[in-house]
Amino acid sequence: MGNLTLHGICKSFGAVDVIHDVDLEVRHGEFCVFVGPSGCGKSTLLRMIAGLEDITAGEVRIDGALVNTVPPSKREIAMVFQSYALYPHLNVRDNMALGLKQARFPRAEIDAAVRRAAKMLDLDPYLSRRPAELSGGQRQRVAIGRAIVRKPKLFLFDEPLSNLDAALRVQTRIEIANLHRELGATIIYVTHDQVEAMTLADRIVVLRDGRIEQVGAPMELYRNPANEFVAGFIGSPRMNFLDAPALGQPGKSLGIRPEHLSFSRDGGQIEGRVSHVEQLGGETLIYLHADPHGLVTVRLFGEHAAEVDERAFITPDMARAFHFGADGQRLAA
Amino acid sequence: MSARVSILRSSAAHAILIAYTVIALYPVLLIVINSMKSRRAIFNEPLAFPTPETFDLVGFHTVFEQSDFFLYFQNSLIVTLASLFFVLLFGAMAAFALAEYRFRGNLLMGLYLALGIMIPIRLGTVAILEIMVAANLVNTLTALVLVYTAQGLPLAVFILTEFMRQVSDDLKNAARIDGLSEYRIFFTISLPLVRPALATVAVFTMIPIWNDLWFPLILAPSDATKTLTLGSQVFLGQYVTNWNAVLAALSLAILPVVVLYLIFSRQLIRGITRGAVK
Ligand SMILES: Nc1ncnc2c1ncn2[C@@H]1O[C@H](COP(=O)(O)OP(=O)(O)OP(=O)(O)O)[C@@H](O)[C@H]1O
Numbered sequence: 001m002g003n004l005t006l007h008g009i010c011k012s013f014g015a016v017d018v019i020h021d022v023d024l025e026v027r028h029g030e031f032c033v034f035v036g037p038s039g040c041g042k043s044t045l046l047r048m049i050a051g052l053e054d055i056t057a058g059e060v061r062i063d064g065a066l067v068n069t070v071p072p073s074k075r076e077i078a079m080v081f082q083s084y085a086l087y088p089h090l091n092v093r094d095n096m097a098l099g100l101k102q103a104r105f106p107r108a109e110i111d112a113a114v115r116r117a118a119k120m121l122d123l124d125p126y127l128s129r130r131p132a133e134l135s136g137g138q139r140q141r142v143a144i145g146r147a148i149v150r151k152p153k154l155f156l157f158d159e160p161l162s163n164l165d166a167a168l169r170v171q172t173r174i175e176i177a178n179l180h181r182e183l184g185a186t187i188i189y190v191t192h193d194q195v196e197a198m199t200l201a202d203r204i205v206v207l208r209d210g211r212i213e214q215v216g217a218p219m220e221l222y223r224n225p226a227n228e229f230v231a232g233f234i235g236s237p238r239m240n241f242l243d244a245p246a247l248g249q250p251g252k253s254l255g256i257r258p259e260h261l262s263f264s265r266d267g268g269q270i271e272g273r274v275s276h277v278e279q280l281g282g283e284t285l286i287y288l289h290a291d292p293h294g295l296v297t298v299r300l301f302g303e304h305a306a307e308v309d310e311r312a313f314i315t316p317d318m319a320r321a322f323h324f325g326a327d328g329q330r331l332a333a
Numbered sequence: 334m335s336a337r338v339s340i341l342r343s344s345a346a347h348a349i350l351i352a353y354t355v356i357a358l359y360p361v362l363l364i365v366i367n368s369m370k371s372r373r374a375i376f377n378e379p380l381a382f383p384t385p386e387t388f389d390l391v392g393f394h395t396v397f398e399q400s401d402f403f404l405y406f407q408n409s410l411i412v413t414l415a416s417l418f419f420v421l422l423f424g425a426m427a428a429f430a431l432a433e434y435r436f437r438g439n440l441l442m443g444l445y446l447a448l449g450i451m452i453p454i455r456l457g458t459v460a461i462l463e464i465m466v467a468a469n470l471v472n473t474l475t476a477l478v479l480v481y482t483a484q485g486l487p488l489a490v491f492i493l494t495e496f497m498r499q500v501s502d503d504l505k506n507a508a509r510i511d512g513l514s515e516y517r518i519f520f521t522i523s524l525p526l527v528r529p530a531l532a533t534v535a536v537f538t539m540i541p542i543w544n545d546l547w548f549p550l551i552l553a554p555s556d557a558t559k560t561l562t563l564g565s566q567v568f569l570g571q572y573v574t575n576w577n578a579v580l581a582a583l584s585l586a587i588l589p590v591v592v593l594y595l596i597f598s599r600q601l602i603r604g605i606t607r608g609a610v611k
């Protein structure tokens with residue numbers, strides 16, 4: 001089992017409050033992703049769950065048991081770090097086995113566990129190499145292997161892919177998704193890459209300045225953001241925020257995703273000037289200057305020609321638009 | 334043009350460094366070459382290399398026969414190595430604690446421990462002697478080891494704290510999750526990663542201890558506990574000085590320091606190049 005409950009979690013470093021009153025329930029087998037801008041407290045929250053950071057106030061429960069004062073090694077968790085954090089003096093096999101050795105598992109069991117993890121992650125050929133003799137992607141797989149071997153109740157990942165190049169990141173992302181399916185374990189995963197969040201998560205927790213802004217399934221957040229911050233954070237390219245009064249709409253701003261704008265040279269609701277065009281093959285991004293809205297992104301599928309500086313028109317699909325008030329909260333439809 | 338300038342600049346730098354090396358090594362060389370000459374040759378031509386006529390190992394004979402050279406040598410080695418061991422161990426431990434743990438007064442404690450860098454330990458000689466007398470440690474090597482450990486710690490703590498801070502937090506946290514004790518983390522993870530810094534501290538600590546005359550003279554002047562530097566003084570009389578013997582003893586005293594230095598400096602360079610490649 002692997003249920004996690006956070007109740008009223010706060011964290012201060014001296015006089016600085018970093019986490020404010022966080023409540024969260026993660027069910028067994030769930031893949032839960034923390035996203036948020038840099039410095040919002042994702043890592044700090046994860047480290048508090050791991051027991052690496054004292055809890056200023058509140059309760060952390062794993063399977064109902066209060067673990068506030070339980071040391072990390074006794075919490076039945078495993079953590080994968082952004083910097084891999086492999087022991088430089090041990091080879092791959094010993095790196096993966098160290099935790100079990102410390103817990104005094106029988107030798108045969110340790111060997112079997114290491115072999116199983118190595119097979120899962122295609123690490124067999126590297127078992128007797130040192131971390132320094134591995135590539136970045138291999139190192140990250142070893143770090144994941146070290147986590148698997150412990151058979152934890154809870155996997156904690158802190159931006160595990162951010163040191164990998166783009167191609168490897170996609171590949172490792174798929175591996176992590178497969179791993180979750182195979183192990184059926186509870187995973188808490190920190191990232192600031194919203195593509196990772198959307199593709200991996202069962203549930204996304206959006207954090208800002210140490211507070212939870214919204215919790216929900218990826219598509220729920222996409223379709224139904226609670227406020228301007230979540231709307232802007234989920235989805236790529238970023239949602240456009242148009243000036244609502246200028247369009248005769250209620251509220252302060254009108255949120256509309258780039259894919260929900262139609263583009264035309266002949267006429268439309270908003271007139272603007274093309275300032276930049278990005279051809280990505282499968283899709284085309286057009287950046288348009290429109291007063292008083294500022295820069296508006298339009299996403300069109302397939303190839304489209306547009307000249308910089310030409311006049312063009314866009315029309316929002318009002319059925320897909322969101323209204324936000326002056327406080328950033330979503331207005332009731 | 335710019336290549337020309339850089340050649341000029343680098344040759345100037347080399348010239349300065351070579352000149353400095355020559356100046357620094359000259360007295361040492363003088364001691365070594367004169368230790369192998371006869372007494373007359375030392376005074377007639379102090380700067381000449383030994384020739385077949387002037388070559389004479391009488392100084393070394395005297396040293397080996399007339400004094401307890403090997404005992405002194407052993408005393409020096411014991412005192413230096415034991416002090417070095419304690420300075421590195423306790424220095425690294427204090428540095429680990431200062432770098433790793435957030436506690437009230439962390440910064441003050443660090444400053445307090447570094448204070449000794451600025452205050453020479455010799456100022457406290459009288460008090461130290463009183464303590465040693467009270468503790469019945471006069472004329473023991475223990476007294477010297479204790480004093481030298483205290484003398485070496487401030488700089489060691491200061492330098493090592495900086496290096497301990499650079500050891501990856503993730504690595505230590507991974508070890509904590511794997512269930513390693515703080516002691517195992519210190520010994521198996523942090524300590525090996527700061528090896529180059531340990532070597533630097535070892536060199537800085539070792540040389541003043543090996544060369545010291547002050548504390549052996551005051552705390553352990555008995556025949557059984559004399560160090561090499563103190564032992565060599567028997568040849569320096571008030572009226573007559575046996576220069577052959579003095580020079581021979583000093584030449585021999587250089588050897589172990591050079592050996593230890595070579596060992597540590599290899600660690601140093603290995604650490605530096607590893608950082609550069611990765
Ligand atoms: N040891 C510390 N002492 C004081 N403040 C800290 C400490 N560790 C973190 N903070 C502060 O806590 C806040 C949250 O840090 P945290 O590392 O959790 O951010 P994050 O969301 O993981 O950011 P990133 O995406 O950049 O990793 C930051 O403002 C940071 O400055």
Ligand SMILES: [Mg+2]
Pocket residue numbers: 042043044
């Ligand atoms: Mg972080």
